[in-house]
Amino acid sequence: MQSIFKTYNRFPFEIVKGEGVTLFDETGKKYLDLTSGIGVCNLGYSSKKVKNAVSAQLDKIWHTSNLYESQLQEDVAELLIKGADKKVYFCNSGTEANEAALKLARKATGKSKMMAFDHSFHGRSYGSLSLTGNESLKEGFGPFLSDIEFEKYNDFDSIEKIDNSFAAVILEVIQGEGGIVVGDSEWLHAIAAKCKESNVLLIIDEVQTGMGRTGKLFAYENYDLDPDIVTAAKGLANGIPVGAMIGKAELADAFGPGSHGSTFGGNPLAMSAATAVLETLDYDFLNNVQQKASFLWYFLEKEITSLDVVDSISGKGLMIGIHINPSVPVNQVITELHKLGVLTLSSRSNTLRLLPPLTIMSSELLEGVKKIKEVLQNVTVSL
Numbered sequence: 001m002q003s004i005f006k007t008y009n010r011f012p013f014e015i016v017k018g019e020g021v022t023l024f025d026e027t028g029k030k031y032l033d034l035t036s037g038i039g040v041c042n043l044g045y046s047s048k049k050v051k052n053a054v055s056a057q058l059d060k061i062w063h064t065s066n067l068y069e070s071q072l073q074e075d076v077a078e079l080l081i082k083g084a085d086k087k088v089y090f091c092n093s094g095t096e097a098n099e100a101a102l103k104l105a106r107k108a109t110g111k112s113k114m115m116a117f118d119h120s121f122h123g124r125s126y127g128s129l130s131l132t133g134n135e136s137l138k139e140g141f142g143p144f145l146s147d148i149e150f151e152k153y154n155d156f157d158s159i160e161k162i163d164n165s166f167a168a169v170i171l172e173v174i175q176g177e178g179g180i181v182v183g184d185s186e187w188l189h190a191i192a193a194k195c196k197e198s199n200v201l202l203i204i205d206e207v208q209t210g211m212g213r214t215g216k217l218f219a220y221e222n223y224d225l226d227p228d229i230v231t232a233a234k235g236l237a238n239g240i241p242v243g244a245m246i247g248k249a250e251l252a253d254a255f256g257p258g259s260h261g262s263t264f265g266g267n268p269l270a271m272s273a274a275t276a277v278l279e280t281l282d283y284d285f286l287n288n289v290q291q292k293a294s295f296l297w298y299f300l301e302k303e304i305t306s307l308d309v310v311d312s313i314s315g316k317g318l319m320i321g322i323h324i325n326p327s328v329p330v331n332q333v334i335t336e337l338h339k340l341g342v343l344t345l346s347s348r349s350n351t352l353r354l355l356p357p358l359t360i361m362s363s364e365l366l367e368g369v370k371k372i373k374e375v376l377q378n379v380t381v382s383l
Contacts, residue, residue, distance in 0.1 A: 011338065018045025021360045023343065033343045034356045034368050039176070039208045039319075042235035042277070044357040049276045050238045057272035064268065066261065072271035076244075079278035080232070082217075085249045090242065090266035094207030094233035095123025097243035098170070100260060101229045102127045104247055105168035105201050108254035112146075115162060115169040117153040119178035119348055122170065122205055131170055134177070134348075154184045162194045168201035168229070173219045176208035179348035180314045180321025188223050201228040201251075207243075211235030212281045212358050214317030215290035222316065237273035285358075293317045295362045299369045307376045320354035321347060322372070328379050336375045342368055 001010070015031075017024040021044050023031045036042055043050060057072075064070075077088035089100050106112050116122070118133040129138060130145035133153075138144065151158030153175060162169060169191060175181040195202040204227040209219035211232065216222055218230060228251065233243035243265075247255075264270075293316075300313055304322060311323045324330050330346045337344055345353040352372070356365065 011335075013338075020044045020046070021357045021364055029341065031338070031341045031343045032364060032368055032371075034354045035343050035345050036235070036355045036357045037239060038345065039213060039234045039355045041239050042211050042213065042358045043238045043280060044359040047238055047276070047359075049280060050240075050273050053272040053276040054240065054269055057268050060268070062267070062269050063264070066263075066266060070266055070268070070271070072268055072275070073266040076266075076271050076274045076278065079275065080244060080246055086246055087249055087252050087255075089245045089247070089255065089260065090271075091245070091262045092241045092264050092267075092270075093123075093243045094205075094231065095125045095128040095243075096262065096265075097207065097231035097233055097245045098122045098128040098131065098205060099125055100245040101168075101170070101203050101231050101247075102131065103260055104229060104245065104251060104255055105203060107259065108251045109167040109199075109201060111165065111167035113166045114148050115158075115166055116148060116150055117158070117171055117175075118150055119153060119175055119181065120170075120172060120205075121175070121177035122207075153178070153181060154187050156187060156190065159187070159190050159194050162191070162198055162200055164198050164200070166198070166200045168203050169195055170203040170205060172205045172209060173223060173225075174209050174214070174316055174319060176319070176353070177347060179323075179351045180319065180353060182314055182316055183223075185223055188225060192225050192227075195228075203227065203229040203231070205231050207231055207233045208355075209319065211277065212286055212289055213319050213355070215286055215293055216317075217281055217286065219316065236277060237270050238277050240270045240273040242267070242270035242274055289318060289358050292358075292360065292362055292365065296320070296365045296369070299366060303369055303373045304376065307373065309376050309379050315354075318354075318356055318358060318360075322352040322354070324350050324352055324376070326350050333375055333379060336379070337371060340371045340374065342371045344372070 013025040015023045016026050021033050023033045116131045120133040122128040122131040130148050133150050173183045204220050206218045228248050230246040236242050309325045309328045314321045330350045347353040
């Protein structure tokens with residue numbers, strides 16, 4: 001690829017077709033996808049419901065200005081808030097959703113100070129990158145926003161540093177890019193309580209963990225938390241670019257006309273796709289995700305945890321991190337899995353990350369586990 005900035009180290013094949021949880025490259029080789037396009041295609045590839053919704057909208061109109069009312073946006077917002085006293089702002093990506101959350105928090109509180117956590121990932125634009133606790137991503141791009149303080153994730157000492165001087169605390173209940181680090185329930189509740197006590201907004205980034213990934217629409221629902229602001233993207237429209245910031249209605253006055261905007265935010269095609277996704281993610285669907293997750297975890301613990309090269313496994317629902325001994329580079333494991341027709345991801349701390357489509361069948365999950373075991377069993381010989 002000669003004409004593209006090399007902002008990604010790309011694997012040497014092209015995905016040209018997808019059906020269900022199977023992808024095909026330009027040679028016709030097929031792959032079991034355990035990535036969902038990095039947590040995006042939660043309903044798999046070529047979803048008929050999403051395709052039909054987008055096609056129907058394409059025959060009407062695929063763009064109009066946000067200067068006019070949109071019933072499509074209202075419908076998607078209602079599906080997201082589920083009757084709660086909240087408002088939604090639509091944009092095009094997770095980083096834009098977190099930018100909006102940052103701006104809303106500062107404007108609504110009149111304060112600028114923010115707390116974020118080490119190894120977090122909130123995006124690559126200047127505001128969201130300023131909130132990201134990964135120095136390697138920031139190299140050469142500074143200076144960043146001031147008044148951002150970083151603390152250790154899952155560390156109770158960090159809670160004592162929250163006081164009324166902060167506008168907001170932003171966190172992921174499971175750090176995805178940070179190594180599939182699951183938030184301790186007691187720690188999360190303590191942070192939420194301290195934020196409320198100190199008049200500090202709690203922002204939860206659900207860009208990767210949302211849209212059913214953990215068996216709930218949003219991962220924070222597993223912990224019975226009540227965030228002031230939630231951000232979403234990735235799986236919201238199953239591959240059509242969209243992002244959303246959801247905030248409590250009491251914050252609405254801070255985001256009046258002219259305060260923020262996006263030319264393409266709430267695009268009709270994206271809204272039609274999001275409608276199809278959210279209508280699919282009903283109680284029965286999410287309950288089925290939980291059942292498949294239990295099945296997957298059983299076989300991971302049975303087949304994978306005892307392997308010599310595996311240090312531990314973490315995650316929740318269908319968001320899995322297999323922590324591999326540093327002596328075995330995770331990217332080499334990923335390459336070996338490509339040979340067996342399985343797509344996986346990496347994450348911090350030499351972690352093999354699994355984000356399979358939520359529509360995957362138990363038999364396909366078992367196939368994936370067996371092939372991962374095959375590679376990890378032979379890793380010292382084959383690599």
